[in-house]
Amino acid sequence: MGEKMLEFQDINYTYPGGQKPALNGLNSSIPATKKNALLGQNGSGKSTLLFLADGLLKPQQGQIRWARERLNYDRHSLNQWRQKIGLAFQDPEQQLVAGTVAEDIAYGLYTLKLSQAEIKQRLGQTLAEFGLQDLANHPLHHLSLGQKRRVALAGVMARQPELLLLDEPTAYLDSVQTGNLLEELERIHAAGTTLVIATHDLSFAYQWADWIVILHEGQLIMSGEAQDIFSQGNRLAELHLAVPILWEVWQVLVSNLSLPNTMPFPKTIRHLEEQLRDWNKPSQP
Ligand SMILES: Nc1ncnc2c1ncn2[C@@H]1O[C@H](COP(=O)(O)OP(=O)(O)O)[C@@H](O)[C@H]1O
Numbered sequence: 142m143g144e145k146m147l148e149f150q151d152i153n154y155t156y157p158g159g160q161k162p163a164l165n166g167l168n169s170s171i172p173a174t175k176k177n178a179l180l181g182q183n184g185s186g187k188s189t190l191l192f193l194a195d196g197l198l199k200p201q202q203g204q205i206r207w208a209r210e211r212l213n214y215d216r217h218s219l220n221q222w223r224q225k226i227g228l229a230f231q232d233p234e235q236q237l238v239a240g241t242v243a244e245d246i247a248y249g250l251y252t253l254k255l256s257q258a259e260i261k262q263r264l265g266q267t268l269a270e271f272g273l274q275d276l277a278n279h280p281l282h283h284l285s286l287g288q289k290r291r292v293a294l295a296g297v298m299a300r301q302p303e304l305l306l307l308d309e310p311t312a313y314l315d316s317v318q319t320g321n322l323l324e325e326l327e328r329i330h331a332a333g334t335t336l337v338i339a340t341h342d343l344s345f346a347y348q349w350a351d352w353i354v355i356l357h358e359g360q361l362i363m364s365g366e367a368q369d370i371f372s373q374g375n376r377l378a379e380l381h382l383a384v385p386i387l388w389e390v391w392q393v394l395v396s397n398l399s400l401p402n403t404m405p406f407p408k409t410i411r412h413l414e415e416q417l418r419d420w421n422k423p424s425q426p
Pocket residue numbers: 156157158159162163181182183184185186187188189190
């Protein structure tokens with residue numbers, strides 16, 4: 142699976158006043174450089190795992206390791222930890238603190254103790270990268286949900302984390318907004334940031350992820366390369382996670398057309414079309 146970036150060992154976490162543990166003996170790890178999807182039904186513990194990964198919650202039992210090193214909870218360690226790991230909340234309202242777009246992004250940079258010149262430079266660069274220049278001086282409360290999400294994400298990325306965690310980033314977005322988000326995530330990943338997206342949307346994970354972690358009732362029950370996870374369709378169905386129709390079509394094609402098993406599974410209809418076209422091309426004389 143490659144280098145482990147973040148590891149969770151025997152994690153137990155119960156919320157104050159909670160009836161049962163939100164995470165119950167969880168063991169899991171996040172491989173570096175991948176596009177990781179954290180899947181599971183509502184209530185399976187995904188958000189709790191992200192809060193623990195960002196040091197917002199502290200497990201009652203177990204350890205979290207970054208590049209094999211145990212994370213500690215004193216103020217200095219937490220500051221260092223949060224420079225490496227950024228978390229975009231499901232609800233951007235919980236994240237945005239300042240009056241305007243530019244002030245909010247700058248606020249996150251002040252806490253890094255950068256020079257004024259560097260703050261100015263990073264703020265300008267971030268506004269440009271996220272297409273927010275025109276909104277820079279807009280009050281946050283005038284923005285739409287999609288815009289608020291973009292500002293919150295820009296604020297996290299301005300801090301240049303090595304690992305970006307996103308909690309249900311596609312919730313309530315329409316297909317155009319989801320497409321824009323995917324482009325933004327592609328750019329962030331291509332620039333070298335490892336991504337983890339918590340989602341209950343298996344279709345989204347199918348299109349996007351190359352490594353998949355599945356939680357169920359606070360425990361890890363499956364993890365692996367996307368290709369291997371989707372080939373266990375029966376187990377996914379048992380977990381009430383419906384396998385995307387495109388995967389099922391692909392299985393039928395693979396077995397009926399004897400496609401080479403080196404062909405990667407198609408993530409979109411267009412991708413499927415391209416693969417079949419390439420495969421059908423007469424070989425050059
Ligand atoms: N603030 C809270 N107080 C008490 N219980 C909580 C709180 N937040 C979540 N839980 C419980 O913890 C479990 C895991 O929740 P969560 O991590 O939010 O799951 P997911 O993100 O997968 O939907 C659920 O049983 C949920 O009811």
